[in-house]
Amino acid sequence: MERQLLLGAEAVALAAIDAGISGAYAYPGTPSTEITEFVQRSGEARQRGVRSAWSANEKTAYEAALGMSYAGKRALVSMKHVGLNVAADAFINSALTGVGGGLVLCVADDPSMHSSQNEQDSRIYGRMAMIPILEPSSQQELYDAVREAFPLSESLSLPVMVRITTRLSHSRAGVLAREAEPQRLLTEPGSLPPAERFVLMPANARRQYRHLIGLQPEIERLAEESRLNRSVGGTSETGVMACGIAYNYVMEVRERYGLDLPVLKTGQYPAPREAARELFSRCRRVLVAEEGYPVMEELLRGFFGNEKILGRLDGTLPRTGELDTDIIARALGLESAPFEPAPGIVAPRPPELCRGCGHRDLFDALNSVMAEHSYQSVFSDIGCYTLGALPPFSAIHTCVDMGASITMAKGAADAGLRPAVAVIGDSTFTHSGMTGLLDALNDRSAVTLIIADNDTTAMTGGQDSAATGNRLETICLGLGVDAGHLRVIVPLRSRLKENITVLREEIAYEGVSVVIARRVCVEEAARRKKNT
Amino acid sequence: MSMKQDIILAGVGGQGILSIAAVIDLAALHGGLEIRQAEVHGMSQRGGAVESHLRLSDRPIHSDLIARGTADLLISVEPLEALRHRPFLAAAGRLVTAMEPVVNMEGYPPMEEVRRELLRSGRPVLVEAHRIAIGCGSQKASNMVVLGAAAPFIAIPPERIEAAIGELFRRKGAEVVDMNIRAFQRGLEASQEQAASCEGPTTSETA
Numbered sequence: 054m055e056r057q058l059l060l061g062a063e064a065v066a067l068a069a070i071d072a073g074i075s076g077a078y079a080y081p082g083t084p085s086t087e088i089t090e091f092v093q094r095s096g097e098a099r100q101r102g103v104r105s106a107w108s109a110n111e112k113t114a115y116e117a118a119l120g121m122s123y124a125g126k127r128a129l130v131s132m133k134h135v136g137l138n139v140a141a142d143a144f145i146n147s148a149l150t151g152v153g154g155g156l157v158l159c160v161a162d163d164p165s166m167h168s169s170q171n172e173q174d175s176r177i178y179g180r181m182a183m184i185p186i187l188e189p190s191s192q193q194e195l196y197d198a199v200r201e202a203f204p205l206s207e208s209l210s211l212p213v214m215v216r217i218t219t220r221l222s223h224s225r226a227g228v229l230a231r232e233a234e235p236q237r238l239l240t241e242p243g244s245l246p247p248a249e250r251f252v253l254m255p256a257n258a259r260r261q262y263r264h265l266i267g268l269q270p271e272i273e274r275l276a277e278e279s280r281l282n283r284s285v286g287g288t289s290e291t292g293v294m295a296c297g298i299a300y301n302y303v304m305e306v307r308e309r310y311g312l313d314l315p316v317l318k319t320g321q322y323p324a325p326r327e328a329a330r331e332l333f334s335r336c337r338r339v340l341v342a343e344e345g346y347p348v349m350e351e352l353l354r355g356f357f358g359n360e361k362i363l364g365r366l367d368g369t370l371p372r373t374g375e376l377d378t379d380i381i382a383r384a385l386g387l388e389s390a391p392f393e394p395a396p397g398i399v400a401p402r403p404p405e406l407c408r409g410c411g412h413r414d415l416f417d418a419l420n421s422v423m424a425e426h427s428y429q430s431v432f433s434d435i436g437c438y439t440l441g442a443l444p445p446f447s448a449i450h451t452c453v454d455m456g457a458s459i460t461m462a463k464g465a466a467d468a469g470l471r472p473a474v475a476v477i478g479d480s481t482f483t484h485s486g487m488t489g490l491l492d493a494l495n496d497r498s499a500v501t502l503i504i505a506d507n508d509t510t511a512m513t514g515g516q517d518s519a520a521t522g523n524r525l526e527t528i529c530l531g532l533g534v535d536a537g538h539l540r541v542i543v544p545l546r547s548r549l550k551e552n553i554t555v556l557r558e559e560i561a562y563e564g565v566s567v568v569i570a571r572r573v574c575v576e577e578a579a580r581r582k583k584n585t
Numbered sequence: 586m587s588m589k590q591d592i593i594l595a596g597v598g599g600q601g602i603l604s605i606a607a608v609i610d611l612a613a614l615h616g617g618l619e620i621r622q623a624e625v626h627g628m629s630q631r632g633g634a635v636e637s638h639l640r641l642s643d644r645p646i647h648s649d650l651i652a653r654g655t656a657d658l659l660i661s662v663e664p665l666e667a668l669r670h671r672p673f674l675a676a677a678g679r680l681v682t683a684m685e686p687v688v689n690m691e692g693y694p695p696m697e698e699v700r701r702e703l704l705r706s707g708r709p710v711l712v713e714a715h716r717i718a719i720g721c722g723s724q725k726a727s728n729m730v731v732l733g734a735a736a737p738f739i740a741i742p743p744e745r746i747e748a749a750i751g752e753l754f755r756r757k758g759a760e761v762v763d764m765n766i767r768a769f770q771r772g773l774e775a776s777q778e779q780a781a782s783c784e785g786p787t788t789s790e791t792a
């Protein structure tokens with residue numbers, strides 16, 4: 054087989070296809086989106102009939118993967134770190150039910166928050182679920198780890214988490230694939246997992262939990278023996294425990310500065326206790342280098358005490374943000390290369406809404422209506438339209454988590470805030486806005502929901518959106534929106550005046566009103582034209 | 586002698602720096618080199634500043650990212666982005682940039698100041714990429730002009746890079762391939778002219 058140049062995300066997808074998955078379930082989210090996009094493009098996946106349509110959200114994706122696994126087939130589910138908050142209920146409980154066919158969760162964390170609201174560390178979720186976590190450091194290692202994660206999942210009958218971070222997901226390198234395995238067959242009727250495992254009523258759940266705890270020594274033994282955990286010899290007094298991608302930066306420093314640094318590469322958790330003990334007994338100081346939260350560092354401080362340990366908690370490494378070669382060099386007391394700083398004239402270039410984007414015209418209209426009120430806060434959500442928070446629009450005032458626009462507007466309306474206006478995208482609405490709208494309707498809260506329907510999931514690059522166009526009207530009516538207060542506008546400059554009128558009327562209404570602002574994303578329109 | 590080259594690509598989201606990266610990647614892959622190429626997806630692709638770190642070597646590469654002060658080459662398709670990413674450049678590194686500003690932000694400095702700063706950056710190669718690209722058929726090929734201007738400093742023979750352009754654009758038909766290769770060649774020529782007039786840094790605008 055030939056070496057292929059793949060993003061880390063693509064290496065995950067190829068490995069899963071080659072491991073014989075029958076489904077790749079996901080909701081888009083940077084930096085995980087390219088995993089499913091690769092499966093959708095793959096001829097091999099198509100030939101094998103691998104299901105890879107986008108799910109409505111991460112929870113539905115995770116549960117679909119669990120169902121496929123229940124039926125005996127292998128499944129991949131992928132998401133960004135905050136997506137796991139949405140899927141957490143299914144995820145944690147699936148460690149109690151266990152799996153049938155191999156179930157691998159690939160979760161992509163975004164330290165430094167390049168495209169995210171926070172930089173939470175998924176390894177903490179993995180620990181809460183008490184399952185094996187793999188954290189490879191290179192694209193090839195990632196391919197190999199995902200291949201091996203499926204049999205590992207089956208042998209323990211547990212889901213396995215593969216954690217990656219932005220730079221590994223979005224960096225290309227040569228990857229050598231191995232021969233693909235056949236897909237697994239549907240389990241025979243009599244051999245499906247027993248109800249005692251999958252019906253998590255207290256009696257069953259307690260037994261399953263004890264079983265999970267009983268598996269822990271075996272999980273630790275497997276980590277101890279894993280090829281993802283290995284020592285690089287060295288004689289210096291300072292050693293490094295390098296987790297995941299941090300290993301790359303540490304090795305870069307080791308090579309560039311010609312150091313004889315002992316390094317414990319850590320790529321499978323729970324961390325290898327014996328190897329750590331050995332490193333600590335040999336070294337006077339140990340730097341713990343990990344991307345994300347100081348997860349390992351906290352554990353090791355508890356285990357070996359504070360004196361020897363350097364890391365994020367004592368300020369040797371910055372407390373936040375991703376790592377790089379310079380940061381590791383500095384932590385080891387080394388001088389990094391001199392450089393010429395950018396001149397003072399270099400002003401920031403923040404991202405912005407595209408020229409011709411319909412969101413622009415929506416915000417123009419909305420701003421002029423809101424200017425008529427003394428309370429001018431607009432509750433909003435996550436998507437391209439979040440850029441409406443920046444000048445020249447400054448049109449929205451919240452963006453917390455997917456779906457929070459409508460529910461926060463409801464709560465504020467309940468507190469007496471008028472007007473209570475929410476702006477949400479089509480994909481975010483079907484992700485987790487529909488249930489919030491139902492709450493508002495049931496409680497007759499005076500909110501106006503504006504659905505910015507651009508016929509795609511634009512922020513993440515134009516994936517299919519779960520419901521757009523007429524289906525949105527049908528959903529709103531089905532939930533109970535009054536047909537007289539369900540309006541559709543076309544956000545165009547030429548229609549500014551009539552759009553202002555519609556918004557003004559619906560915002561004045563003392564009840565639930567919905568305005569759908571419908572115009573296709575111009576980027577998406579260009580892509581469609583190119584592909585026809 | 587072992588070979589190792591670190592290249593920073595810079596520009597504004599949507600300007601096509603990932604195509605430049607893809608061409609160099611392909612050429613390097615066929616040349617049997619090790620490659621690491623980190624790119625930016627997500628929020629900043631919407632007209633924000635974007636960069637890609639491209640590392641080539643004949644030995645294994647550890648880090649996906651290039652440290653500041655260590656890049657051999659900075660290739661930018663926008664002049665202000667060249668300045669923004671200058672900290673990556675090593676003292677002996679080379680800067681190649683297109684000179685057409687993309688003004689989608691507040692506080693874009695006057696071009697004379699941008700130029701003055703660029704001329705302070707080692708031996709810069711400054712190209713009027715849009716003008717050259719339009720001469721080749723479309724402004725869309727500006728990124729290939731810049732790649733051509735950088736080609737003399739990339740550790741891969743220009744013929745290999747040209748072949749990779751052909752491979753990358755093949756799906757889009759012979760016309761697109763030809764235009765991009767022409768753009769690459771004109772960029773290469775502009776760069777060589779600048780190197781020939783070795784009165785320190787000059788720009789293609791004076792050529």
Ligand SMILES: Cc1ncc(C[n+]2csc(CCOP(=O)(O)OP(=O)(O)O)c2C)c(N)n1
Pocket residue numbers: 080081082083133135136137139169435436437438455477478479480481482505507509510511512513518
């Ligand atoms: C829980 C969670 N999942 C995924 C994302 C990533 N994400 C942010 S915005 C977005 C899509 C927004 O699409 P839409 O609501 O249609 O708005 P558009 O970008 O098209 O304007 C996605 C997938 C996230 N931030 N949080």
Ligand code: SF4
Pocket residue numbers: 405406407409410411412437507511512574575576577631
């Ligand atoms: S990608 Fe589409 S939705 Fe996003 S800013 Fe551009 S035009 Fe608007």
